[in-house]
Amino acid sequence: MAGNAADAPSADLTVNEQGRVTIPAQIRRAAGIEAGVPLVVYVEDGRVVLETREQLAERLRRDVAAAWTGEGSVVDELLADRRAEAAREDQA
Numbered sequence: 001m002a003g004n005a006a007d008a009p010s011a012d013l014t015v016n017e018q019g020r021v022t023i024p025a026q027i028r029r030a031a032g033i034e035a036g037v038p039l040v041v042y043v044e045d046g047r048v049v050l051e052t053r054e055q056l057a058e059r060l061r062r063d064v065a066a067a068w069t070g071e072g073s074v075v076d077e078l079l080a081d082r083r084a085e086a087a088r089e090d091q092a
Contacts, residue, residue: 023050 009026023033032052033039039050051059068074 009024009030011024011027013021013023015021023031028034031050032055033050037052040053040056041048041050043049064074
């Protein structure tokens with residue numbers, strides 16, 4: 001959900017016998033989740049997180065952009081790492 005957590009809608013949910021939960025409409029709207037949209041689910045810091053693939057991709061782009069120091073190229077760094085690994089394997 002975007003925005004301030006204090007302003008975000010909330011709800012109490014119960015897991016049914018089949019392990020399912022129903023996400024209330026106001027929560028789905030606030031999170032931008034529409035019917036039929038595939039979701040990615042994972043556990044982060046003991047919390048269950050649901051997000052669309054687009055939301056996941058955008059979050060990853062933001063995280064990578066925030067971590068990038070502006071020096072060099074990620075591709076060049078990956079190639080250098082792979083070459084160093086190959087060199088270590090050749091020496092073994």
